[in-house]
Amino acid sequence: MTIECRQGDLAKVAADAIVNAANSSLLGGAGVDGAIHRGGGPEILAACKELRATRYPDGLPAGAAVATTAGRLAARWVIHTVGPVHSRAEDRSELLAACYTSSLRVADELGARSIAFPAISTGLYAWPKEDAARIALRAVREATTAVQAIIFVLYGEDSYRAFRTVAEEG
Secondary structure, eight states: OOOEEEOGGGOOOOEEEEEEEEEETTSOOSHHHHHHHHHHHHHHHHHHHHOOOOOTOOOOBOOOOOEEEOTSSSSEEEEEEEEOOOOSSOOOHHHHHHHHHHHHHHHHHHTTTTTOOOTTTSTTTTTHHHHHHHHHHHHHOOOOOOOOOEEEEEEEEEHHHHHHHHHHOO
């Protein structure tokens, strides 16, 4: 397995699957979630509405993952996962790690060989970037998966620098 960190726009990455840092409603939002829904078009929203009407009437729980079409994106699938909100009072690291491992499990079920991740929970959910990078990189390195290429696509210099630094630490 190869792991790459790059700065850029996740919605423009060509990979078998891209991971959406979704909110539990699955109906779009700000940040990565909004960019993926805008870039993918109405097909993604329609697929998410179907998931809400059937499998997830109460929303997708934090740490879980589910796939939809990628609509007009360069990927084949979007894997939606809900990251936890960072808390100083409660350790939610396992939930954050589960976002990555659950997404890889879904990717395996789909037969995806490449997957692109954002820095889950580091935006509105306020997870410190270096800590999030350590959790994410540990989770994917320790996962049992058939995925051959993992790409972390980081928005902004500070996110890229945090993931790159942690990746180089090994």
